[in-house]
Amino acid sequence: MAEKGCKVQNPVSVSEIFTFSKQKFSKNYSFKGESHDFYEAVCVLKGTVGVTSGKKVYLLSKGQMTVHRPGEFHAIWEHSQSKPVSVILTFSAAPFPKFSDNIFHLSDDLQRKISGLYDRLTEIFEMRPLPLNSGVSVTQQGIWIDRILPGKEYKASIFIKELELFFAKALDVPLKNKPGLKSRSYDNYIRILDCMENHISENLTVADIANECKMSIPALEKTVHRYLGCGAAAYYDILKLEKAVKLLASGCSVKECALMCGYSNQNYFSACFKKKYGYPPSKASENA
Numbered sequence: 001m002a003e004k005g006c007k008v009q010n011p012v013s014v015s016e017i018f019t020f021s022k023q024k025f026s027k028n029y030s031f032k033g034e035s036h037d038f039y040e041a042v043c044v045l046k047g048t049v050g051v052t053s054g055k056k057v058y059l060l061s062k063g064q065m066t067v068h069r070p071g072e073f074h075a076i077w078e079h080s081q082s083k084p085v086s087v088i089l090t091f092s093a094a095p096f097p098k099f100s101d102n103i104f105h106l107s108d109d110l111q112r113k114i115s116g117l118y119d120r121l122t123e124i125f126e127m128r129p130l131p132l133n134s135g136v137s138v139t140q141q142g143i144w145i146d147r148i149l150p151g152k153e154y155k156a157s158i159f160i161k162e163l164e165l166f167f168a169k170a171l172d173v174p175l176k177n178k179p180g181l182k183s184r185s186y187d188n189y190i191r192i193l194d195c196m197e198n199h200i201s202e203n204l205t206v207a208d209i210a211n212e213c214k215m216s217i218p219a220l221e222k223t224v225h226r227y228l229g230c231g232a233a234a235y236y237d238i239l240k241l242e243k244a245v246k247l248l249a250s251g252c253s254v255k256e257c258a259l260m261c262g263y264s265n266q267n268y269f270s271a272c273f274k275k276k277y278g279y280p281p282s283k284a285s286e287n288a
Contacts, residue, residue, distance in 0.1 A: 009095075012164040012171075016092040021143035022118050024085050025049065025078040032229035033075035035238070038092045040068040041167075042076065043106060043114050047084030050077045052227045055193055057186055058103055063111060065104045065170055073238060075229040087114050091163075097171045105173045113166050117159065121145070124152045124159055188215065188223045196236050200243050203262040206232045241276050244269075248284035257281065 018038065025047075033052065042051060043065045051058045051066050052075040059079055060066060068074045078084055106114070121127065128144040148156045195212045196204075204212075209232060210220040224232045240261040247257045255266055258281075263269035273281045 010164070011095060011097055012093060012167045013095055014091050014093045014160050014164050014167075017145050017160075017163070018090040018092075019143045020087075020089040020118060020121055020145060022085065022087050022115070024083065027081050027083075028078060030077040030226075030229050031075055033073055033235070035071055035073040035242075036090070037070045038090055039070060039096065040074065040088065040090045042066050042068075043087040043111070045085045045087060045111055045115060047082030048079040049084045049086060050079045050227075051075070053102060055190060056102075057189070057227055060103070063106045063108075065106050067099070067102050067104070067171070069102070071242070073228070073235075073242070075227065077226075077229070087118055093167075096167075099171060099174065101174055103174065104170050106170055107173075110166060110170055113162070117163060117166070120159065124149060124155050185223060185226065188213070188219070189227050192220060192224060192232070196239050199262075200240060201260050201262050203264070204236070209236070237272065238276075241273055244273060244281065245277075245284065248281055254281045 016038070022045075042049070042060070044060045044062055046062055048059055048061045051060055053066065053068060053072055054074075058066065076086075126146045126149055128146045191213050192209065192215075195209055199209075199212075206217055206220065210217045213220060215223075221232055224230070224235055228235050230238075240263070244257050244261045247260055248254070252260065254270065258264075258266045258269035261269065263272075270280050270282075273284075277284075277287070279287055
């Protein structure tokens with residue numbers, strides 16, 4: 001009778017890496033919020049950064065990491081003139097551990113590990129330069145990983161295995177005391193997002209939202225820009241289109257979806273959807 005061995009499943013399997021950078025944030029730097037269909041990890045090595053993940057806002061200090069899920073709208077900014085340094089990478093992975101809270105503790109060893117992986121990038125991969133935002137100083141000219149250098153395939157495989165091991169260890173230590181931000185400004189931010197979500201099927205103006213939240217338009221715009229790096233109208237549109245993706249996935253027609261997301265003009269809705277996602281809403285099921 002043949003003996004059966006113990007099957008071991010890899011809990012983390014990184015299939016692609018897109019960007020990998022070490023960034024120094026200048027005073028008052030704020031990155032415009034975004035969402036994408038892959039993971040993003042922010043590892044703070046020095047100073048403090050503010051991070052928005054949907055309705056959650058955190059102040060992350062040295063030795064802390066956040067991981068944004070695919071499709072999660074997020075933003076980041078410099079906090080308290082602390083001259084923060086962070087390693088930021090984007091990647092696809094399946095499987096990848098499920099987590100309820102996306103803030104984790106990085107030991108000194110793990111901080112050295114992720115910094116060391118960054119330092120080895122140019123020995124293994126060809127990097128493509130990207131246009132830089134004026135507020136950020138990236139320590140390498142290129143941060144987009146284009147391809148593996150000829151003859152470096154074996155080293156690339158080891159690199160990915162080490163990256164997977166880094167995440168397996170880091171995600172096993174969630175931060176017990178979450179560094180959540182509590183302030184009057186944060187309360188206003190939550191009230192604004194609740195208002196937008198509760199009126200997703202309408203077509204409110206910024207003035208309407210400000211009135212609902214009992215705020216002035218300048219105060220509302222300042223709050224939204226602080227936590228999301230964009231204007232109130234822009235984020236209201238983002239919420240509508242994210243809702244549209246879910247409705248289309250549930251079987252709604254394009255016409256039904258447009259109306260349920262506050263768009264009276266179906267053609268305008270389709271144009272906005274395609275601009276954000278790169279394909280028309282009629283092709284949403286194919287890209288799910």
